[in-house]
Amino acid sequence: MFTPRAIGLVRRPYTETTEIPKGLGAKHDVDGVLEIFPEFEVGLTDIEGFSHLFVLWVFDRAQGFELIGMPPFDDRPHGVFATRSPRRPNPIGLTVVELLRREGRLLHVRGIDMLDQTSVLDIKPYLSGIPSESLRRGWLAEAEARTRRQPSS
Amino acid sequence: MFTPRAIGLVRRPYTETTEIPKGLGAKHDVDGVLEIFPEFEVGLTDIEGFSHLFVLWVFDRAQGFELIGMPPFDDRPHGVFATRSPRRPNPIGLTVVELLRREGRLLHVRGIDMLDQTSVLDIKPYLSGIPSESLRRGWLAEAEARTRRQPSS
Numbered sequence: 001m002f003t004p005r006a007i008g009l010v011r012r013p014y015t016e017t018t019e020i021p022k023g024l025g026a027k028h029d030v031d032g033v034l035e036i037f038p039e040f041e042v043g044l045t046d047i048e049g050f051s052h053l054f055v056l057w058v059f060d061r062a063q064g065f066e067l068i069g070m071p072p073f074d075d076r077p078h079g080v081f082a083t084r085s086p087r088r089p090n091p092i093g094l095t096v097v098e099l100l101r102r103e104g105r106l107l108h109v110r111g112i113d114m115l116d117q118t119s120v121l122d123i124k125p126y127l128s129g130i131p132s133e134s135l136r137r138g139w140l141a142e143a144e145a146r147t148r149r150q151p152s153s
Numbered sequence: 154m155f156t157p158r159a160i161g162l163v164r165r166p167y168t169e170t171t172e173i174p175k176g177l178g179a180k181h182d183v184d185g186v187l188e189i190f191p192e193f194e195v196g197l198t199d200i201e202g203f204s205h206l207f208v209l210w211v212f213d214r215a216q217g218f219e220l221i222g223m224p225p226f227d228d229r230p231h232g233v234f235a236t237r238s239p240r241r242p243n244p245i246g247l248t249v250v251e252l253l254r255r256e257g258r259l260l261h262v263r264g265i266d267m268l269d270q271t272s273v274l275d276i277k278p279y280l281s282g283i284p285s286e287s288l289r290r291g292w293l294a295e296a297e298a299r300t301r302r303q304p305s306s
Contacts, residue, residue: 079198129284131285
């Protein structure tokens with residue numbers, strides 16, 4: 001196995017986990033910056049041609065993991081691999097961001113849902129998506145349907 | 154930082170890197186199995202409701218990294234973060250697979266492009282994609298266009 005190392009840090013307005021929009025219908029279109037460390041800047045060559053990027057990052061404020069847990073926006077427990085829980089065997093987060101512009105080793109992006117100062121592990125170009133009509137979203141779609149039937153008063 | 158651990162292994166027909174379809178237009182719709190280790194099986198609860206999954210895995214046969222490299226299907230070098238090169242600062246691979254069925258701790262999937270015996274780090278539900286009409290694909294689209302203009306004889 002390898003030893004993870006940060007290639008950069010997330011810079012964003014939110015600083016507390018409670019401030020991050022969560023749950024069904026949460027909007028994650030927050031702008032922020034991925035600040036890549038100088039020694040990795042040359043690895044960004046040609047990245048500005050891509051509109052969207054995968055960002056792999058570390059849930060560095062999560063402690064341990066649990067294989068079954070209750071998501072914040074459902075009343076039923078689910079397996080960790082069927083959720084985006086931070087408490088995972090390997091605490092790696094994955095976010096798709098839109099690349100707004102590059103300024104040297106700063107990537108200005110839209111759509112970040114990480115905390116400020118989160119360690120970035122990797123960036124990959126987003127090449128294609130699965131069309132929404134081909135997707136099934138399991139318990140999440142069911143939870144959304146229940147929410148629509150029983151709006152919180 | 155955390156210490157990566159395998160949650161399972163990839164089982165697939167291909168065993169040599171040279172056998173994996175690469176390059177422009179390569180088809181990755183190979184069926185295979187993600188064999189999750191018994192101690193993590195309960196984390197798969199409810200995963201069968203999702204049609205597509207993100208799989209994070211380790212380029213465990215890659216040595217070191219290079220920040221600029223030549224992809225196999227282009228004649229120009231690009232930064233590692235603008236490619237899917239295995240030689241990355243953190244050698245983590247990312248693949249979207251279609252979940253065909255679950256048999257206990259075996260996930261039968263379509264679309265794997267990893268080698269047999271590759272260590273799996275994480276599985277996450279695929280919830281939504283970026284519509285293709287919103288995507289720009291930089292040097293890759295340019296390389297594809299060059300290939301179309303100059304078909305190999």
